[in-house]
Ligand code: HEC
């Protein structure tokens with residue numbers, strides 16, 4: 001029998017990967033030192049993660065990105081990239097590599113499985129991806145299905161796929 005949430009909530013990491021690898025996530029979880037936009041184009045004006053991930057000086061993220069998103073301007077409370085110490089890059093990484101990275105307390109800021117689950121289900125930066133405004137497609141899984149998949153995966157012990 002399928003868990004609530006349907007086929008995506010099968011307890012594996014696979015359905016998460018499809019979301020994590022999407023530009024709505026990889027534009028902040030980028031491989032370089034600055035955010036990207038839309039389908040992965042350079043951010044204009046150029047911005048860098050800075051010492052804490054929140055930019056610096058004229059490119060401080062909060063100068064432009066407010067706590068609430070508008071159709072043209074992405075926004076959520078505490079809008080920033082991951083810090084340089086824990087850059088949490090998802091772009092161009094395999095499902096196995098992303099899974100290990102987010103479940104390793106040394107790389108994820110000391111979160112245990114429950115805190116990781118809360119982050120996926122409740123964090124406004126993650127939730128924004130499904131409310132991203134005009135011309136920005138949502139991730140390929142509906143938010144409800146993603147939440148169900150996250151809960152099922154964590155209940156299963158957050159297993160990672162083989163390399
Ligand atoms: C606006 C930028 C931004 C967007 C968009 C964003 N994130 Fe993040 N994400 C962050 C920041 C910043 C952190 C680090 C937070 C911290 O360490 O407290 C983070 C951390 C994470 C973590 C690590 C948490 C852990 O405990 O391992 C996961 C997982 C994650 N994000 C998933 C996602 C997913 C999935 C999406 C897309 C649906 C997404 N993020 C979209 C900025 C973003």
Ligand code: HEC
Pocket residue numbers: 023024027028035036037038039043044045047048049050053054055056058059060061062063064065072073074079080081132136
């Ligand atoms: C000077 C204003 C400004 C600053 C500073 C700024 N941004 Fe942006 N950002 C924008 C604008 C405007 C857009 C929308 C561009 C578009 O619609 O293509 C945007 C888009 C984005 C997107 C793309 C969302 C998507 O998926 O299409 C991300 C991610 C992002 N910014 C992150 C950041 C981060 C992180 C910082 C700080 C390190 C930052 N921005 C600093 C103005 C700014």
